[in-house]
Amino acid sequence: MITGWHWQGRGQGEGDWPASLDELAAGARRVELARAELAGADKWEPLLQGHRGEARAGFVPLAQLAQFRRGIATGANGFFLLNAQKVADLGIDPARCLPCVGRATAVRGLIWRGGGDGLLLNLSDPLTPPEAAYVAQGEADGLPSRYILAHRRPWYAMEQRAVAPIWGAVFARGALRFIHNAAGWSSLTCFHGIYPFSDDPLLHQALVLCLNCDSVRAASRLHGRVYGGGLNKFEPNDLKGLMVPDLRLADRALLEEMAAHLALLDAAPEDEARRRKADELAEEAASRG
Template structure:
């Protein structure tokens, strides 16, 4: 971070802000020409920094930066908190102040880091520079869309630093992060993209602005698009084919059912029996991700869980409750389930949304391979899985869509839309999954129904073989695309075309 600074910042009237303060500030205080302001709410950090206060023109504020009076600074460095803005206790006090300062509403900003960034960008002097550590998910979320647009419209974003081995560099980070480097100079230029692979890379950098691997035109980063797939494709030798289509062509993923009180709604065999709950008021339901351990979930798998007294039924009240059900509801109310956030939003509180069984399920949180399940049972799902509901086009391609998601190529392309957290934990929202790229209908025709059905049958008993067979079939599509592009290149040469498109090859 320190190497982002340049001599232009060392003027006698220079101002510098850092929020929150960190140990590297010692490197800055040696030059008394820099006037430093620091905001920090942690008293221990303030006490630590008081030891260097006398050696520099340093003003420490034991207060929240978001509540600070507007000011202008030559340079800003920030490692903001990454919690959801809704959990910020003082948000109702500081929000009107910041909105007045920047002249726009911040409703919908779901991560407090984005609010820090908006305020800081508004406090940069002309030609001022900013370095911000941000959660990587910022590039893919709805709340980041307006900020990305502002960065582009105001020609602020100059460089993005991403980390391929984050745990070595940020061992205590609980989410995947990146660094945004900005300058308020009003100059539109290609944005530099830097990939840091190790601490060794960091030790070799003397000027971060000159250490980059790719550049990209701002026009290639539309604010409405997810930036993660675009950025990762710069470092990938196997981008998805241009004529792949979004999953939304075939249907859509939605969240599983959010009950607000799983311990009340999830029912075991013994719960149903002990409370004499009629069959018409219960339905089959996957209530935990761990209940599915294979690629294909069948009726037999459900029955085994039921016989083991696992919670695989859900209270499903679609009619006037019977006396037995009313008694069970009363028991839930005595435990306060009706007063929870989600339940008190419903009327009546115990009536859930109506759902059908989804033929494909996708794990919300994943480590390593994305958990994709072909659901052949009648069970619906709680929020542990996102549920794919096909349209008229996807209905005929369910097994083919499944084996694509199962394949290494499909997994790799799907992961370009993920939201990463610490410990190699990846998260998907339904919208992330609906944006993933798949073969178009003509390409899927290269896989026969018999081939797709065979893989689903094998997936019931042999996960490894099913993945290997899926790889072969999806590679067939990629290879055909490559051959087609190569043939077009030959034709282009014969017609004196001005360019040749070189083919690519996915390796599974």
């Protein structure tokens, strides 16, 4: 057996860390773990917090409801992600661009309805004269030699991604944040794309509500990688094991109620009464399983 200690102040300032092993033993959770259990675990954090993957009735891994891909990697954000004024100044047709979010901080709340003027160049041959001039400028700046762009043919061809109905933030302090992409925008690598197997928009909204419930948010902390200051980073594979209600078994009326409540929670994400109601709806959905 291996003895582990989980210090609850992890991610705080240096003054919050134990000054000695005795202080660690007194203030931390002690966990006895078999060597084989540690060796077989992808991450130790859930084990140290006492979570051993017990299944809850009515809950399934998110991987049973959706698949995941990272956002678009441009290779040169400053060149490819422009605003409407810059596109106009260059003489490029906006139809040759995709509406796109480049920073997670640009998205407030839990529903993205569009806003701002982020435009992602989505060029293809043949180029118009203004497009060719802009590409020549990029070549003069040495962009084709950058690692990502050097592997593309042609170098200015944008990586293709289907629009994701749901986004999951890559970085978070604490729990992961999930967004319903109601506007149908593309996103860069600030968000991972979540693609439900169902094409039902109501299920998408209900799933976003569940993913932002307090119980699921708390569990999401166990799936990321923790950096200094308590910053969590989530990879697409980290999302697969999140346990969510099996919404495939929920009836239409419940999905409609959950979708309506997502709009209420979006308007006031920290409202305690609305958060409690979201948890209740998630539990009701799980009970249908």
